[in-house]
Amino acid sequence: MKWNTKSLLFIACVGLAGSALFGFSKGDDRNFRIAKNLDVFNAVFKELDMFYVDTIDPEKVINYSIEAMLAQTDPYTEYYPEEDNTLKEMTSGKFGGIGSVIRYYTPRKRVAIIEPSEGSPAAEAGLQAGDIIMEINGKDMAQGDRTPNELTSYVSDNLRGDPGTTCVLKLERPTADSTYIPMELKITRGTIRTNPVPYYGMVDKNIGYIAISTFAIEGCSKDIKKALIELKQQGATSIVLDLRGNGGGLLSEAVNVVNFFVPKGKEIVVTKGKIKQAGSTYKTSNEPIDMEIPLTVLVDGATASAAEIVSGSLQDLDRAVIVGNRTYGKGLVQVPRELPYNSSMKVTTAKYYIPSGRCIQAIDYAKRNADGSVARIPDSLTTVFHTAAGREVRDGGGIRPDVEVKAERFPNIMFYLLNDDMIFDYATQYCIKHPNIGEVKDFSVTDADYDDFKQMLKKRNFTYDRQSEKSLKNLKEIAEFEGYMEGASEEFAALEKKLTHNLDHELNRFSKQIRKAIAEEIVKRHYFQRGVILERMKDDADLTKAIETLKDKEGYTKILSVPADK
Known part of the structure; x- marks a missing residue:
């Protein structure tokens, strides 16, 4: 087998690391065990490479070993090889490409366009949801022996590139009779930046609403600040921050957002890790925008990390009423680390603690069951902490809302309708027949439309596991x-x-949820994520409860106060 330079250097580094560690005193048991096992790993790889019956791919084998090693830590500690720019994109929120969401499309065994991003090169060039990608710059995008995930990654890699370079796509676009016509589009790649505030506006006479999708973009707090100031100029005297589905991001951006509503110099987050360097204290560093404006924050089970810092800190400081469902419970901090040969990793180095002193991490990854699984910390083992005013809050299980709203049930049939692209395909056909749907506020899926959807399912012999x-x-x-x-x-x-399977019964029983999903998919084709949010706001129990809470000034104050019997 021929060794490439990178492989040789990697093994040499492992060997040197083992040799260096052997320099420690053998009485130092931990250092000895590390050195011993690195040396064993080095020897096993050499034997495998030399004597195994088939030629092995050194990068593939070693990457697999790294992934297996990291699997013993937590889901957030990850390794990124040289060719993977994910970490850089995660921390900057920017990349070079056409700006479109793609997904493997099972019926064609190809990758399809799911949503061109608003204002992106893809949208400007006329790319549409439902377009099937056949070729990129002359390269066939057929599946071959790739798995669906591998094909999607391959297509994504070919779509990306330096801003200013061109990308020629050969597509097949669906038609009204469910056939496809070939097309070719030439798209100039640009710098794609995820929009952290997909929508903001007035939701009542004097209540402003800001949807915040992520904190994973450098400077995203500036976008949120702009939205907040504009809403106040439009007459907003209270604010709803929507952090549902926000998976978090940069700790510093979260602190900046909390700073909009609390005084300068206030301690927001303390991080504590195994080494001294992992410990830091984050305080607000600017003058606030408004310390008095009534505030509610919407959260759900997908609100995590930096989004939990924002919601939890505002709760601990009695600055906002939290509305919705318990958050995810991620109280860990990751730090990017550079590795040799342009590779990198993201390492969990600390836990974070919000103003009350609590850490809301829901899973202790250091305590694994015999089978390697982990479980959430039960509520009975959580500890009581207190907000600035003395209200009780708990650690170890996410942020519990001050006002809980019963989550809407997600029916089993919905999973299959989405997974089998039934709603996606119906929306594609609907938009071909209805190139204009008018304003979002006036749009609805009619009874006739829903009957058409039912007929499509029957024609396709749609079935699902109950x-x-x-x-x-x-x-x-x-x-x-x-x-x-x-x-x-x-x-x-x-x-x-x-319990006999009855499709009509299920479609009628869950018609509200299914119609809502269909409407969102159709609206997205015309108005992107902004339209999806507007559609959801038509029947949003969390938002309704947040507005009610803000309008009830006495009730709002009572929620943020310590009960009289305490």
């Missing part, structure tokens, strides 16, 4: 094995009859 049927089958097998079936056969038969 959990109740699966569970009943398993129960029958257990009953037969344990000898209980003979006396319960009639009951099982009656239950089986009641």
Whole structure:
């Protein structure tokens, strides 16, 4: 086998690391064990490379070993090889490309355009959701022996490139009769920046609303500040911050956003790690925009990390009422680290603690079960902390809202409708037949539209697994094995009859949720993410409750105060 320079240098580095560590006293058990195992790893790889019957790919094998090693830590500690720019893009929020969301499309075994980003080169060039990517700059984008994920990554890599370079796409675009016509588009790549504030506006006479999708972009707090100031100029006397679905990002940007509403010099976050350098204290460093304006923050199970710093800090300082559902519970801090040969990694170096002193990390990855799994910290083992006013809050399980709103049930059928691209395909056909849908506020999926959707499902013989049927089958097998079936056969038969698959029944039962998903997909084709948010706001229980809370001044004050019996 021929060794490339990179492989040789990597193994040499491993070997040198082992040799260096052997310099420590053998009495230092930890250093000895590290050196010993690195030396064993080095030897195993050399033996494998020299004697294994087939030629191995050194980068692939070693990358696999690194991933297996990191799997023993937490999901946030990750390795990025030289060719992977993910970490750089995560911390900057910028990359060179055409600006379009893509996904593997099962019916064609190709990658399809899902959504051109608003104002992107893709949108400007006329790329549309539903377009199937056939070639990029003359290279066939067929699946071949790639997995769906591998094909999607391959297409993504070919779409990206330096701003100013061109990208020639050969596409197949769906038509009204469900056939495809070939097309070719030439797109000049640009610098793509994720929009951290996809929408802001007035949701009531004097209530402003700001949707914040991420904190993972340098300077995103400036976008949020701009939205806040404009809403105040439009007459907003109270504000709703929507952090639902916000997976977090940069700690410094989160602190900046909290600073808009609290005084300069206020301690917001303290980080503590194994080494002294991992510990830091983050305080607000600017004069606030408004310390008095009433504030509610919308959160859900996908609100995480930096978004939890914002919501949790505003709760701990009694500065905002938190509305919605309990957040994800990520209280860990990651730091990017450069590695040899332009590779890098993201390492969890510390836990963070918000103003009350609590850490809201929900899972202790250091305590694994025998099978390697981990579990959330039960509420019974969490500790009580107190806000600035003395209200009780808890650690270890995310941010619990001050005003909880019952989450809407996600029906099982919806998963299959989305996963099988049924809603996506219907929206594609709808938009071909309806090139203009008018304003979002006036749009709706009519009864006739929903009947058309039902007919499409029947024509395609749409089926899905029902959990109740699966569970009943398993129960029958257990009953037969344990000898209980003979006396319960009639009951099982009656239950089986009641649980018979009935597509019409399910489509009618969950029509509200399904229509909502269809409407969002259609609106997105015309108005991008801004339109999706406007569509969701038509029937948004969390937002309705936030507005009610802001309008009830006495109730708002009471929520942020310590109960009289305390």
